[in-house]
Each structure stands twice: as structure tokens, then as C-alpha cells.
Amino acid sequence: MDDDVVDDVVIEPFDLAARAEEALAVQALAFGLTDEEVAVRLQIVVRHASCPGVVALGAFHRGRMVGFGYGMPNDRAHWWSTVIQPFLEARGHGDWLDGSFAVTELHVHPGWQRRGLGRALITGLCARSGLSRSILSAIDEETPARRLYRSLGYVDLARPVLFPNTARPYAVMGAELPLRG
Numbered sequence: 001m002d003d004d005v006v007d008d009v010v011i012e013p014f015d016l017a018a019r020a021e022e023a024l025a026v027q028a029l030a031f032g033l034t035d036e037e038v039a040v041r042l043q044i045v046v047r048h049a050s051c052p053g054v055v056a057l058g059a060f061h062r063g064r065m066v067g068f069g070y071g072m073p074n075d076r077a078h079w080w081s082t083v084i085q086p087f088l089e090a091r092g093h094g095d096w097l098d099g100s101f102a103v104t105e106l107h108v109h110p111g112w113q114r115r116g117l118g119r120a121l122i123t124g125l126c127a128r129s130g131l132s133r134s135i136l137s138a139i140d141e142e143t144p145a146r147r148l149y150r151s152l153g154y155v156d157l158a159r160p161v162l163f164p165n166t167a168r169p170y171a172v173m174g175a176e177l178p179l180r181g
Contacts, residue, residue: 005116009061011124016056016070017049023058023068023105030107048072048104055101055128059108059117067108069121073131074102084137084172087158096157096174101129103136106145118148123179133176137161140171152179 005011016023024038024045033041048054051072059067074081076097088094103125108117126134138146140159153175160169 005120006061006112009059009066009112009115009117011057011059011117011120014056014058014060014065014068015049016054017046019058019065020045020049022065023070023107026065026068026109027105027107029109030113045070045105051075053129055125057121057124057128059112059121061112066112067117067121069103069106069118069125071101071103071105071125071129071134071136073129074098074100074135080104080137083163084158084161087161088172091158093157093174096133096135096172099131099133100174101126101131101134101177103134106136114144118145119152119181122148122152126175126177126179129177131177133174134179135172135174137163137170137172140169146171146173149173149175151181 020042024042028038054070054072056070058065074097081097085097088096103122106118106122154173157172157174159171161172162169
């Protein structure tokens with residue numbers, strides 16, 4: 001675990017399907033989701049929990065989830081891949097859709113951010129993936145999350161990427177594994 005991580009926070013695997021509501025409560029606070037968005041995402045998270053190769057890690061303080069992340073080997077048939085594929089291919093990076101670990105969600109409760117939990121979660125996820133590279137999407141703005149990803153070796157593969165029903169552009173980023181630092 002990262003030296004900056006709070007001593008009394010435990011990072012460990014968790015049952016994503018069983019604790020999906022708890023994880024989404026963290027995501028709602030971290031990402032500003034409405035109740036309706038949480039309801040839609042709950043169905044997606046439960047479906048993802050049964051995907052082959054899914055890895056889920058939580059950050060727990062005295063048993064309470066204060067952060068989580070999960071991902072899985074990328075599958076070109078999944079919705080996210082079908083949306084990002086033309087953007088990646090247009091920039092000569094379509095091969096990143098194969099043999100990559102897709103970091104699907106990574107969120108830390110706002111009161112627990114900037115303590116190394118995000119770094120510990122994403123490095124732990126990627127280390128457990130068994131794959132040689134990772135991809136993710138992030139809001140295409142200069143945010144602490146984007147700075148974290150760059151510090152770990154992620155580079156922009158495609159931007160701006162527009163997802164249906166979202167107003168904000170995203171960037172698709174990729175990194176060779178193991179992650180730096």
C-alpha cells in the first residue's frame with residue numbers, strides 16, 4: 001500500500017454485487033450523481049460483477065467503504081468499448097481495445113480524497129488484472145484524477161470522446177502495466 005494512505009484504512013477485495021449500493025453511495029458523493037443516475041448505474045454494476053475477470057477493491061475505514069474501484073478485461077462487445085472504438089481507431093489506437101484491463105470505476109469519498117487511496121486502489125486493481133496494459137476514461141479536464149493517472153503512466157489515447165447523454169467530453173487514457181510509482 002502507498003505510504004500516503006491513512007494507516008487505519010484497509011484496501012481489500014470485496015463482493016461487488018453484494019456491496020454495489022454502498023459503492024454507488026461513495027460514487028454519488030464523489031461524482032455528484034442524482035438518485036436516478038445511481039439507480040441506472042446499480043443495474044450496470046451488478047451486471048459487471050458477474051463478468052469474467054472482474055476485480056473489485058474497496059478502501060474501508062472501520063468497516064465503512066470510503067473508496068472503491070473495479071475493472072475487468074476489456075470486451076469489445078461492451079457498450080463502453082463500442083462508444084470509444086471509433087475515437088481510438090481514428091487516432092491509430094484501436095489495438096488498445098484488446099488485451100487491456102479496463103478500469104471501469106474508481107471513486108473516493110470527498111472527505112477521504114488526497115490521501116493516496118485512489119492511487120492504492122488503481123495500482124492494486126491493475127496489479128491483480130494479469131494483463132499488460134490498462135485503459136480508462138476520465139473527464140477531459142485538468143482534474144486531480146487526470147493528474148493521478150498521468151503520474152501512474154497513463155497517456156491520452158483519444159480526446160475529446162463524447163458519450164451518449166453526457167454533456168462533458170472525456171479522454172480515453174492508456175498505460176502499460178505495471179503502473180509507475
